[in-house]
Amino acid sequence: GAGVSQSPxxxxxxxxxxxxxxxDPISGHTALYWYRQSLGQGLEFLIYFQGxxxxxxxxxxxxxxxxxxxxxxxxxxxxxxxxxxxxxxYLCASSLGGQGGEQYFGPGTRLTVx
Amino acid sequence: xxxxxxPEKLLSVFKGAPVELKCNYSYSGSPELxxxxxxxxQRLQLLLRHISRESIKGFTADLNKGETSFHLxxxxxxxxxxxxxxxxxxxxxxxxxxTFGGGTRVLVKP
Numbered sequence: 001g002a003g004v005s006q007s008p009x010x011x012x013x014x015x016x017x018x019x020x021x022x023x024d025p026i027s028g029h030t031a032l033y034w035y036r037q038s039l040g041q042g043l044e045f046l047i048y049f050q051g052x053x054x055x056x057x058x059x060x061x062x063x064x065x066x067x068x069x070x071x072x073x074x075x076x077x078x079x080x081x082x083x084x085x086x087x088x089x090y091l092c093a094s095s096l097g098g099q100g101g102e103q104y105f106g107p108g109t110r111l112t113v114x
Numbered sequence: 115x116x117x118x119x120x121p122e123k124l125l126s127v128f129k130g131a132p133v134e135l136k137c138n139y140s141y142s143g144s145p146e147l148x149x150x151x152x153x154x155x156q157r158l159q160l161l162l163r164h165i166s167r168e169s170i171k172g173f174t175a176d177l178n179k180g181e182t183s184f185h186l187x188x189x190x191x192x193x194x195x196x197x198x199x200x201x202x203x204x205x206x207x208x209x210x211x212x213t214f215g216g217g218t219r220v221l222v223k224p
Contacts, residue, residue, distance in 0.1 A: 003157075035214075042216035043158075043200055091158065102148070103202075105158040 025094030120215035137201030
């Protein structure tokens with residue numbers, strides 16, 4: 001079946017503008033994750049949704065970052081008042097359950113803040 | 115929190131030479147670990163998991179509880195192994211921060 005999809009694939013925005021990044025997980029996967037991949041920084045955890053539980057937001061770098069997951073499926077990561085240091089590839093992943101197991105990654109959204 | 119450490123950011127080897135990517139973990143409880151790989155212009159994907167004890171694309175990884183390590187090895191590297199490799203713990207319940215290793219870039223030279 002279809003894998004994890006993300007949109008847009010590329011986003012260029014001006015400093016100070018808000019952006020929304022979208023993730024469609026694999027159907028039936030209850031867990032969804034957002035990561036940030038920056039050059040030289042590796043893979044940085046941002047937020048984790050598992051079913052109807054409260055999300056684990058411990059990785060969000062500032063209060064400008066927020067994420068929602070509607071209906072247990074699609075998720076949107078919102079970055080308000082973007083800064084140049086927000087430029088990175090934002091990856092979404094999903095997994096079948098919340099305990100162990102393989103994560104399936106999307107292709108990512110490359111965000112460039114000018 | 116579970117943590118994994120990959121001490122090498124870059125490994126450069128010649129084709130046919132052995133390659134070993136180091137991963138060390140700090141853990142409470144039974145460790146479960148994965149290796150993910152990201153080839154150029156492809157998405158991040160699972161390479162292997164320690165519980166399966168498989169050899170994938172010639173790679174193996176042994177969990178060494180005494181050394182708290184899960185090093186990834188391949189006896190004869192190929193050019194197509196050039197990629198970014200991440201060591202990772204499994205998903206855990208909300209409240210535990212998920213932390214991938216910093217990643218190791220492998221460059222296999224002809």
